[in-house]
Structures are given as structure tokens and as C-alpha cells.
Amino acid sequence: MKTKKTFTQSINKPIQFFMAVLVYIAFIAFVILRVAPNNFSISRIFEYSGLLKEAFKNTMIISLFAVLFGTVLGFVLYLLRESRIYFLKSAANIFIEVMMGTPLLVLVFITSFFIGEAFNYSEDYVLGIIALTAYIGPYMANMFKGAIESIDPQQYIVMDLYGFTGFQKYRYIILPQIAIRMMPPLMNNLSYAIKGSSLLYVTAVTEIFYAIKIIQSKTYAYSEGYLVLWLAYLAITIPLTLLNKYIESRQKEYEDID
Amino acid sequence: MKISIKNVTKYYDKKVLDDISIDIDGYSAVAIIGLSGCGKSTLLRLISGIEFPQGGEIHINDWKSTKETKREYQNQLGFVFQKHNLFPHLTLKQNITVILEKVKGQSKEEAEARAEELLNMLHLHDEMDKKPAKVSGGQAQRASIARALSTKPSLLIMDEPTASLDPILTHEVLMEIKHLKSMGKDFIFVTHELNFVKNFADYVIFIDEGKIAEHGETNILNNPSTDKLKAFMKNVSYD
Ligand SMILES: Nc1ncnc2c1ncn2[C@@H]1O[C@H](COP(=O)(O)OP(=O)(O)OP(=O)(O)O)[C@@H](O)[C@H]1O
Numbered sequence: 366m367k368t369k370k371t372f373t374q375s376i377n378k379p380i381q382f383f384m385a386v387l388v389y390i391a392f393i394a395f396v397i398l399r400v401a402p403n404n405f406s407i408s409r410i411f412e413y414s415g416l417l418k419e420a421f422k423n424t425m426i427i428s429l430f431a432v433l434f435g436t437v438l439g440f441v442l443y444l445l446r447e448s449r450i451y452f453l454k455s456a457a458n459i460f461i462e463v464m465m466g467t468p469l470l471v472l473v474f475i476t477s478f479f480i481g482e483a484f485n486y487s488e489d490y491v492l493g494i495i496a497l498t499a500y501i502g503p504y505m506a507n508m509f510k511g512a513i514e515s516i517d518p519q520q521y522i523v524m525d526l527y528g529f530t531g532f533q534k535y536r537y538i539i540l541p542q543i544a545i546r547m548m549p550p551l552m553n554n555l556s557y558a559i560k561g562s563s564l565l566y567v568t569a570v571t572e573i574f575y576a577i578k579i580i581q582s583k584t585y586a587y588s589e590g591y592l593v594l595w596l597a598y599l600a601i602t603i604p605l606t607l608l609n610k611y612i613e614s615r616q617k618e619y620e621d622i623d
Numbered sequence: 624m625k626i627s628i629k630n631v632t633k634y635y636d637k638k639v640l641d642d643i644s645i646d647i648d649g650y651s652a653v654a655i656i657g658l659s660g661c662g663k664s665t666l667l668r669l670i671s672g673i674e675f676p677q678g679g680e681i682h683i684n685d686w687k688s689t690k691e692t693k694r695e696y697q698n699q700l701g702f703v704f705q706k707h708n709l710f711p712h713l714t715l716k717q718n719i720t721v722i723l724e725k726v727k728g729q730s731k732e733e734a735e736a737r738a739e740e741l742l743n744m745l746h747l748h749d750e751m752d753k754k755p756a757k758v759s760g761g762q763a764q765r766a767s768i769a770r771a772l773s774t775k776p777s778l779l780i781m782d783e784p785t786a787s788l789d790p791i792l793t794h795e796v797l798m799e800i801k802h803l804k805s806m807g808k809d810f811i812f813v814t815h816e817l818n819f820v821k822n823f824a825d826y827v828i829f830i831d832e833g834k835i836a837e838h839g840e841t842n843i844l845n846n847p848s849t850d851k852l853k854a855f856m857k858n859v860s861y862d
């Protein structure tokens with residue numbers, strides 16, 4: 366049965382999408398016009414483009430390492446939590462619960478100012494990566510648990526019958542099956558890490574937020590600084606989200622096949 | 624094949640197998656039959672060494688099933704389940720080579736040659752590079768039989784290998800099983816296909832509520848001596 370198209374249905378999707386974007390741009394423009402000084406000019410920020418580039422690079426490196434190590438930590442935490450040794454199981458559980466209850470900012474403080482100090486270590490980049498890793502690990506542990514539990518228990522019986530070792534089970538059967546399933550949470554965590562790494566400015570790591578703060582203090586271009594900062598994060602995270610959507614759609618295809 | 628089961632008892636929440644004993648020798652295809660829930664799969668899991676009884680002993684040929692000898696014991700056996708249980712991310716061929724190459728330590732060439740030989744034997748020549756979801760249920764089940772044969776067991780243990788298949792695919796799988804018997808393999812299997820039992824098995828164990836109610840050469844099915852087997856035969860022949 367054909368229904369009459371309403372006005373909104375008759376305008377095609379891209380145009381509607383563009384209209385939605387315009388609403389937000391209008392809102393931001395309104396705010397800027399209301400509060401920005403008369404000499405508002407984004408180019409003042411880009412006088413320091415060298416610093417910005419370095420900061421951008423640092424943010425990416427810190428986040429990628431944090432996600433990489435966080436994934437490894439997550440897998441180790443998963444294995445420990447599955448351990449038959451109650452001490453290891455408890456150690457993993459305590460770590461996971463404590464980390465998931467700790468705000469990232471607090472974690473960054475503790476890692477840099479107390480733990481680093483206690484070990485006479487002051488490389489703030491590395492300490493920052495450690496803090497982010499510890500923050501991401503528990504989430505990844507839960508993701509591993511979910512993905513691994515989705516494997517048919519019969520497969521474990523088969524592996525046992527043929528004498529797979531623990532390592533062989535993970536290496537050849539379990540991890541290859543969950544790899545694709547783990548991509549979306551991995552990308553989400555990269556997005557968290559990128560946003561979360563902005564908190565490292567408190568320990569003077571030259572990431573995007575810290576760099577903008579420096580530029581602002583030199584140029585007094587505060588509103589421009591925040592705008593550039595915001596757009597910089599969106600410029601990284603939105604493509605990530607889109608990539609994630611794409612992977613998810615491919616994954617559905619893959620799972621239909623499998 | 625020699626099967627020796629002595630006073631085997633298995634309980635979970637309740638008793639499932641109750642003091643089962645049987646000693647047979649010289650048969651090559653032994654069928655375990657009985658109503659749903661009577662304990663057939665449980666007995667097969669015990670015979671497979673996947674689980675262990677709370678009491679009693681199980682010997683197959685000269686192998687004893689214990690927790691300590693599990694590895695060597697299971698190396699003598701091949702397993703086929705109701706579902707094919709192939710690894711979904713691997714092709715039919717890789718499902719075999721992963722075991723031979725990565726677990727059993729054979730060379731890549733050796734493993735591949737063996738996998739191809741077995742898949743050819745089960746008429747899966749054109750399917751061997753497909754993943755399980757891309758082949759029919761019968762083809763997947765035949766691949767799982769090929770996998771079960773890969774480690775050269777002399778005895779195949781099968782739990783309702785055709786229960787998830789339609790009649791045509793069932794026929795195709797059963798033909799392969801018959802062919803394997805003619806090649807000298809032994810079988811212990813559970814099935815609801817009484818016709819298959821009749822023309823394939825040479826010994827039948829009938830289980831009722833966790834006990835062996837009757838056992839003997841296959842013609843006991845035509846001539847049951849206990850009321851329980853009589854009732855069972857009467858019921859299933861209405862299916
Ligand atoms: N792991 C288990 N835990 C608890 N109870 C179990 C377990 N496995 C089997 N049982 C119980 O043991 C009894 C026998 O089960 P079993 O699977 O051996 O029956 P079966 O003869 O194979 O039945 P079917 O023909 O339906 O496959 C059932 O009552 C079942 O609920």
C-alpha cells in the first residue's frame with residue numbers, strides 16, 4: 366500500500382542530515398559571536414602549528430600505546446580471573462573493581478605524583494601511558510570475557526579430545542574467532558584513550574590539550590584555542606566512529622557467512 | 624573390539640547410570656539405544672573419557688580410562704557428535720590440519736596430504752576449502768568424520784551422528800560410516816535410527832533408566848526377551 370509522503374519524507378536524507386549539522390553550527394556560531402572578543406581569529410592559534418603537530422602526534426602515540434597495552438593487560442586480567450588459583454583470581458578482581466571505580470583524572474595523579482615518585486621515575490609520558498593502560502585494561506578484560514564466552518562450549522570439548530594445550534586453544538581457535546568481534550570495543554577504547562589522554566595535561570605531557578593551554582597563554586586567544594581543541598578531538602574521534610560502524614557492518618556479514 | 628565395563632555408576636544431581644556392567648569381545652559395531660534421557664550420552668561420555676564415573680571401571684580393548692591416562696586413552700579414539708562441532712573460522716581442510724600440524728606436530732605437507740586424502744575419501748573434494756557454514760549439514764558432518772579419522776583411531780565413538788540431518792543427508796552420512804566399517808574401523812555409537820542399527824550394528828545395548836535392560840547381538844531387536852525392549856520397539860516403530 367502506498368501512503369502519501371509527508372513533507373519531511375519528501376526531502377532526501379543527505380539534505381536532512383546537512384540541515385541537522387547546520388543547526389549545530391548555528392548554535393556554535395551564536396555562542397562564539399556572543400562571547401568571542403572582537404579580534405577573534407583562529408589563525409592566531411596556528412602560528413604555533415609546529416607545537417600543535419607535535420602535540421597531535423603525542424596524543425596519537427600515547428593513545429595507541431595505551432590501547433595496545435590495555436588490550437594485552439585486559440587479556441592477562443581475563444586469564445587471571447579464569448585462573449583456578451584463588452590468589453590470582455582475587456588479584457585480578459580487585460584490580461578490575463578498583464580501576465573501574467577510579468576516575469581517570471585521579472588515576473593520572475596517583476600514577477605520576479605518587480607511584481612514579483615512589484619508584485624514582487619521572488618520565489611523564491610513560492607514566493601517562495601506564496595510567497591510561499590501567500584504566501583501559503579492565504574494560505578490555507570484560508570485552509574478552511564476553512567474546513570468549515560466546516564460543517560454543519562444545520568446541521572446548523573437541524579441543525580437549527584432540528589434546529590442545531592451553532596456548533594452542535587460544536592461539537589457533539579462540540583468539541582468531543574473537544578477533545573480529547573485539548574490533549569495535551578496541552576502537553571504542555581508542556576513542557576513550559584519545560579523549561582521556563587530554564587529562565595528562567595535569568602532568569605537563571605535551572598532548573593536544575596541554576599544547577593549546579600553552580598557546581593560549583602566549584596568544585591570549587582563549588576562545589580560538591578551545592574551538593581548535595574541540596575540533597581537533599572531533600577530527601580524530603568521528604572518523605574512528607565511522608570506521609567502527611563500517612567494521613561492525615562487515616562483521617555482521619562475516620558472522621552471516623560463518 | 625573388546626569392551627569391559629565394571630560396576631559403573633554416574634550421578635549428577637541424581638543417579639544417571641546405576642551400577643552398569645558388561646563384557647563383550649569380538650564385535651565391531653556396538654549400538655547403544657534407549658529412550659531419551661535414559662543415559663546413553665552419559666555412558667558414551669564415560670567411554671570417551673570426557674567424564675569419569677563415581678564408581679567402577681571402563682576398559683576398551685586394553686586401554687583403561689582414568690584421569691591419569693586420559694591423553695593416551697583418547698588418542699586411540701575418534702569422536703563424532705550430534706552437531707559437527709567443526710571450528711567455524713577454519714575451512715574443512717584446516718579443521719583437520721590444525722590438529723595434525725599444530726597439535727600433533729606433523730609437517731605442513733604431511734598434514735595437508737592426510738587431510739586431503741580423508742576429505743577425498745568422504746567425497747568432499749570440492750568443499751575442502753570452504754568454511755563449515757558454507758557447506759550442507761551432511762557435508763559438515765562428513766568433514767567431522769574425516770577429522771575424527773585424522774588421528775588414525777581404530778575406534779570411532781559417535782553420539783547421534785545423524786540426528787541433526789534430514790533423511791537424505793542422513794543416508795549419505797550413514798553410507799560413509801558403513802564404508803568405514805568395511806575398512807576395519809570399530810564403532811560404539813548412539814542413534815535413534817533403528818533401521819541403521821539393524822543393518823549396521825552387530826551388538827546392541829539397550830538402556831532403560833540408567834540400567835542395561837537387555838543386550839545381545841542385533842537380532843534381539845527382532846526378538847526382544849524383556850518387556851522393556853518389547854515396549855521400546857513397539858513405540859519407536861510408530862515413529
Ligand atoms: N551434565 C549434566 N548435569 C546434570 N544432569 C545431567 C548432565 N548430563 C546429563 N544429565 C541428566 O542425565 C540423564 C541422562 O542424560 P543423557 O544425556 O545421558 O540421556 P540420553 O539417553 O543421551 O538422552 P537423549 O536421547 O535425549 O540424548 C538426563 O536426565 C539428564 O538430564
Ligand SMILES: [Mg+2]
Pocket residue numbers: 663664665
Ligand atoms: Mg543423548
